[in-house]
Amino acid sequence: MSSNMIATRDAYGETLAELGAENGDIVALDADLSGSTKTGVFAKKFPERFFNMGIAEANMVGTAAGLAAVGKIPFVSTFAIFAVGRAWEQVRQSVAYPKANVKIVATHGGVTVGEDGGSHQSVEDIAIMRAVPNMTVIVPADGVETRGAIRAAAACKGPVYVRLGRNKVPTIFPPEHRFEIGKGCELRPGTDLTLVTTGLMTAPALAAAELLAKEGISARVVHIGTIKPLDQEIILKAARETGAIVTAEEHSIIGGLGGAVAELLGEEHPVPVRRVGVRDRFGTSGKAEELLKYFGLTPEDLAEAAREVLARKRV
Amino acid sequence: MKERIVELEEKARKLRVSIVKTLHKSQSGHTGGSLSAIDMITALYFQKMRHDPADPSWEGRDRFVLSKGHAAPALYVALAEAGYFPAEDLMMLRRLGSHLQGHPDSKSTPGVEVPTGSLGQGLSMAAGMALGLRLDGKENRVYALLGDGELQEGQVWEAAMAGGHYRLDNLCAMVDANALQIDGEVAKVMNVAPIADKFRAFGWNALEINGHDMAAIIDALELAEKVKGRPTVIVAHTVKGKGVSFFENKASYHGVPPSDEELPRALECLGCLED
Ligand SMILES: Cc1ncc(C[n+]2csc(CCOP(=O)(O)OP(=O)(O)O)c2C)c(N)n1
Ligand SMILES: [Mg+2]
Numbered sequence: 001m002s003s004n005m006i007a008t009r010d011a012y013g014e015t016l017a018e019l020g021a022e023n024g025d026i027v028a029l030d031a032d033l034s035g036s037t038k039t040g041v042f043a044k045k046f047p048e049r050f051f052n053m054g055i056a057e058a059n060m061v062g063t064a065a066g067l068a069a070v071g072k073i074p075f076v077s078t079f080a081i082f083a084v085g086r087a088w089e090q091v092r093q094s095v096a097y098p099k100a101n102v103k104i105v106a107t108h109g110g111v112t113v114g115e116d117g118g119s120h121q122s123v124e125d126i127a128i129m130r131a132v133p134n135m136t137v138i139v140p141a142d143g144v145e146t147r148g149a150i151r152a153a154a155a156c157k158g159p160v161y162v163r164l165g166r167n168k169v170p171t172i173f174p175p176e177h178r179f180e181i182g183k184g185c186e187l188r189p190g191t192d193l194t195l196v197t198t199g200l201m202t203a204p205a206l207a208a209a210e211l212l213a214k215e216g217i218s219a220r221v222v223h224i225g226t227i228k229p230l231d232q233e234i235i236l237k238a239a240r241e242t243g244a245i246v247t248a249e250e251h252s253i254i255g256g257l258g259g260a261v262a263e264l265l266g267e268e269h270p271v272p273v274r275r276v277g278v279r280d281r282f283g284t285s286g287k288a289e290e291l292l293k294y295f296g297l298t299p300e301d302l303a304e305a306a307r308e309v310l311a312r313k314r315v
Numbered sequence: 316m317k318e319r320i321v322e323l324e325e326k327a328r329k330l331r332v333s334i335v336k337t338l339h340k341s342q343s344g345h346t347g348g349s350l351s352a353i354d355m356i357t358a359l360y361f362q363k364m365r366h367d368p369a370d371p372s373w374e375g376r377d378r379f380v381l382s383k384g385h386a387a388p389a390l391y392v393a394l395a396e397a398g399y400f401p402a403e404d405l406m407m408l409r410r411l412g413s414h415l416q417g418h419p420d421s422k423s424t425p426g427v428e429v430p431t432g433s434l435g436q437g438l439s440m441a442a443g444m445a446l447g448l449r450l451d452g453k454e455n456r457v458y459a460l461l462g463d464g465e466l467q468e469g470q471v472w473e474a475a476m477a478g479g480h481y482r483l484d485n486l487c488a489m490v491d492a493n494a495l496q497i498d499g500e501v502a503k504v505m506n507v508a509p510i511a512d513k514f515r516a517f518g519w520n521a522l523e524i525n526g527h528d529m530a531a532i533i534d535a536l537e538l539a540e541k542v543k544g545r546p547t548v549i550v551a552h553t554v555k556g557k558g559v560s561f562f563e564n565k566a567s568y569h570g571v572p573p574s575d576e577e578l579p580r581a582l583e584c585l586g587c588l589e590d
Pocket of ligand 1: 031032033055082086347348349351383385432433434435461462463464465466491493495496497555569
């Protein structure tokens, strides 16, 4: 594990600019947030292939669908709340329904948006995008995985939603890590229970496993970079072998990773499950670190959830 | 009236000082668009609107919607000055547990009518209030303040269409036309001009003023109230960051608070030497 910190949105900006040099069909669209989403890096290098659509997200997504219809590969970026919120039906009708080759890369997902407050913190975007047929949903954990995810999104055909964060996060994956759509990865072996995590919650899960190890609890950590299609095999294997699951995400416990895992296990292999996430509430203003505490998203919270699910497994 | 204008100008200056101090304390928030909007907000809260800070839900009140919700500091300093909550609360802007959220939140802050922050939604809510108040036979007026970049949102024009269609003469939109948004000049990012003509085409009465000329703002608000059978839009030409010379007309100060080093210089620009 490397200790260097990078925001996933920064990794996106650099990778998109690289892709732009490799493939002349790649175009980028933004809605007056190109400095924040980092599409500005691409815009600087390829001004003729960058379209600032102004503060008009619905039109931006529709325009991207049109660009895709004539063979372009549009990357569309704004904050997660606006990409999924304001433009939802354009995403559904103009992009997902015809399987348009549009890549929606949304930054500032989750509560770590911080001070801007509840109006700007998307806690339901993963659930909404996951519910849309034809949509691939990716939530990278770090800069390395983001690079892989953006490349994979460009290489595959069809709609992809990638959710990125605002703040710097620790790098978990080695530089040679190869991202594959639909493949989870076991980051730490364990036998008593499994922490199944996504996005920036994977780093605290590794720390939680460390805490639990000190108490003699062996926690497996499985990172799910692709929420949809879900790597069912790795999750069912974890359920069979460890018999208890804790999910963790910077998102509502409704409909996201926790929802997906609970649905799968409910049908295929019921074991005690505990979903760690935002418990059906809106976000609020505060510093990112404070909010992770406030919403119960720290390693300590994960360890507590692990103990709780373990107790249920043992009865 | 001349004296009153001078008083209001002084009030606006004081509120600019308060915006700068509040944003310096929070070290997060939107400076440029708060300073460009404060003269209009001052005119509304301290001259034009009927409202009662002691009774925020008083039925007889006029309604204000800050559609460009990121200028929340401008609204909050006016609400505090009017007496909706203690001025000390401003120092808690954007903190965990504070009632002063990063963007206006009606369930948290007394005096805030509806939540805003996602641009483009405020004029619709204002039009809905205007429709409802008219249905009840009430005389109350509804004001909405929008950004010029915000006008790029299609929903604004859906609301403009509805306002014209339903002849909402109890509705008044104000556009803080500071010519800048985040990525640069509005005219270069996505041109919205001509603003007044667009509203006129939807059946609105449109006025254009200097949005820092207090007398002109008051005049326009009075005129708007007299126009019957259609809503009025006041396109107010403003300077983003107005009052603090080194913030003025700079897109880069859109969402940046004054630093420790900038604070005394900013206060000096505003004729405030006490600190
Ligand atoms: C729907 C939506 N998209 C994007 C944003 C992010 N955003 C906040 S302020 C802003 C620029 C606003 O420009 P303008 O309306 O001109 O405001 P002002 O210049 O008065 O600050 C943007 C894009 C948002 N708040 N809402
Ligand atoms: Mg503007």
